[in-house]
Amino acid sequence: MTHTPTHATLQHIANILNFKDNRKLLANTFDALAVDWDTVVMLASQHLMLPALYYQLKRKDLLTHIPPDLELYLEEISNINSNRNKILLKEAQEVSALFREASIDHVYIKGLAVIAHIAPKDIGARMVGDLDIVIAPHQLHEAFELLQKHGYTETIEFNYTTENFRHLPRQINPKKMGAIELHSEVLLYKYRFLIKVTDLLNNKLFTSGIHIPSEEDSIQIGIYTTQINDHGHLFGTLNLKPVFDCLVFGLQNKISFLHKIADVKQANSFLELLSIYFPEFKPNHTTKSSQIIKSYYYFKLDNPRLGRISQNTVYYLHELTERITLLYNNKSYRAHVLKNKLSHKRP
Template identity: 35%
Template sequence: MANLATTYQHIANILSFETSNSKLEKTISDATFNWDTIVIEGSKQLVLPAIYCRLKTRQLLHLLPKDLTNYLEQITNINRARNIRILNQVHNISQILNQHNIDHVFLKGAALLASGCYKDNGERMVGDIDILVEKSEIFNAFEILKNSGYNKTFGFAYEKKDFRHLDRLISENELAAIELHTELLNKTHWPLLNMPTILNSKIRRNTIAISNKHYLSQHLILAWQLNDKGHYYNIISLKSIYDLIAIEVHKEQNLIYTLLNSKYGQSYLELAKCYFPEFSSIPTNNYMKYRIFLHKIKMSFKPLRIIINCIKQATIFISSRLYLVYTNRSYTKHIIKEKILNKTNLFNSY
């Protein structure tokens, strides 16, 4: 597949609420339409259930190969059942935290499910349950949840300084792990989101505390752009854009204006505008034109895309490890123990 942008555009046309049925039907009914690339990239982007639900709502499933329809339906049914259990889990966690007067809000996928913004709960794939907790109460909340059945933890092999969340809490009886946050972004970007403001402006949906649309959307965008390195690699997240469409961020002009005040919001919205008609009215500046130009070039040439990504991956890996060695003694001890001493023991065993 030479042009990845074409595949992304096909997926965006399926997910969009503004792409006409007639246009989409003409595209996917073509005998040369490549469903394999849709499945591959849709799986990578975690939107296969959303693709199925949108095609079902549009009454276009009859245009798919029968085995593909069955496959997508099975995945969506599994995801729907999983999300129902996760939503019940969110209610139980909420009840526990409320009983102990822990100030908190649910974030990202958990918040979106609780808000009821999807017509079908099978649409959104959810991993961990992310919760923002007031900083002074974070360790109390951690112990309360540990004593409530989430008695297994998973974290780093070394002390992680100033990380945005504590070790993951895991229960043998529940599907999703819990991540308790005191911050939502990596340390260098903490000033971009104010935690007390997010907590104080929370809203409730079916008794569940979630961040309001303004901060929910900001977090979805900045988490992708910064934590997941979307801005660094200049790549798109179809899942997070579909999330924004589901909560109708594109209709909130004041919110769009706020997002356009940062380069991270600008580059994100320009990519969204490139693929989704919902964002077509967003104004473009020279910086945004520059970002989309580079994106299109990279998406059009696979060898170039591989080279650029490899260089960027190597650069960020080396720089981040050097920074850890310089600033984190625990990490340095871990490296000495795991990499050097283990190799020495292995050598001596021969």
């Protein structure tokens, strides 16, 4: 077990985020001045976890045990995020009403699903970007056109024709806060068997005025989008945002489900890294790839400089491989690259 400052700080953050009743332990730690709060804020900010920290500290009645200026700072950020999330949820409710009226089968995923689940009390705990909506594939373009008719007239187009991509171009209403991404799928093409859209839509729940996935589906979306779409499994990273989502949807209390998803290597490595800070998430078996990823994760903690170099190397090699593959297989991308190169050529 590593005991680097970064590991210690991440453990402090994990202890605060934990839904266990650990108030006494945390109060004693805080009162003993054993926490580097500047580093906590820096790392929590990198993971977009500052509002979640504030809500958990408040829920555990620990705000009086942290520096007063930090309490004010966290409160201000959380209030701003709470107000933003209230607007986003209202916009999501309006769009959901449009889709229901048009009999368009849909479900909100990721951040919107989380804030709908925890609203209204803790609505500001989770930071949210776009409004991600999964649409029944045969109704995808109907939904896109309906949004266009209701003010979502601007789009952020792709630079080239995508093949088997999981969502349409992002739609923007200049008068609204949230951009919308309409998804026909959740995961990269190769892994779509892990989250089937038909099951996702059939299992959906209605809460806070919108449709959201079931708790188990929400957990899988949080894990697999991070591990597969964002390549967390490949890069050996642990993002605290899906960790918080797993806590919110109660994975710590769904032991049989935890063991079930641990059979998938991407979930297994996520749970193995997660168990460093939350032992209750330890999978009932560990794959060889998870052991390697965990060792690599420890290496990066123990050797920050070498860790950054190795992480960047892996990232750029992956990007290069992806681009070469795309260049070879996608005619539209080749044309885009050629056009871009010619447009930047000096006369």
